[in-house]
Amino acid sequence: MLEIIGAGVAVIIAAILVLAARQPDVCHIARSIFIAAPPERIFPLIDDPRASNEWSPFVKDPSVKLSYAGPERGVGAACDFEGNAKVGAGRVEIVESVAPSKVVVTLRLDRPMKCSNRVEFTIAPQNGGSLVTWDMKGRQPFLGKLFSLVMRPEKMVGGAFEQGLGDLERLVETARDEAAPTA
Template sequence: MLEIIGVGVALIIAAVVLYAARKPDTCRFTRSIFVAAPPERIFPLVDDPRAMNEWNPFVKNRNVTLSYSGPERGVGAANDFDGDAQVGAGRAEIVESVAPAKVVVALRMDRPMKCRNRVEFTIAPRDGGSLVTWDMSGPQPFIGKLMTIFIDTEKMVGGAFEQGLADLKRLVETAREEAAQ
């Protein structure tokens, strides 16, 4: 009887491993929001790591230590972060900055899992404002594939992006209203 249970458990583990191995080798998360402001008003809050961390859900209101290096904004502006298990530790550095339309960040995670991702913010003019898109992509190692079987990373990361973009929108639109008064 124990032999049958052992074979059954081994088959289940093999099926899970095979299923994980067949998942894509890359991951991508994208969210967008309309902000009632021109790109020029939004761009400084994305192109400056200090300003970005005012609305970045991965560090905002969390137990995290931040240190900044390089220029204040634009290419080379960076921040190192070290936080709890939810935040992890790593570095985010701006590697491309095209005012007022795009900022690309190289994100290196050292823990809880090592990875390197490309994070891109695009700010496209629209009638009455701008469409802000937050996109992150990178390789997905086997352990990441395995995790996605048990954790809905699309919902987890996408939800954080949605919260961050909503906070960015609120920050920009509130500043616009205050300036108008």
């Protein structure tokens, strides 16, 4: 009987490993939102790590420690972060900045697992506003593939992107409302 149970467990483990191996080699997550503002009003909130931390869902926890390096904005501006197990620790650094349409960031995670991702924000003018896209791509090693079977990154990280974009929209709208002259 124990041999049958052992064989069953071995088959289940083998099936999980095969399923993980068949996951994509690249993790790609993207979300977009329409914001009723021109790109010039949105861009500074993405091109400056201090400003982006006002709307980023990944640093909402007050226990997250942040430190900044390089220029205040644009290429070379960086933010090191260290938080709980959910946030982890790592660094974001702007590697490309094309005002007012694109900011490319490298995201290096040191924990909970090591990885490096390319994060690209694009801001495209549209009728009465801008389409803002938050796009992340990174190599997915076997351990990441195995992890993705349990903790769906598309849903988990995609949900965080949606929250962050919504907070960015509210921040832009609040700044617009505060800047509007009163009658």
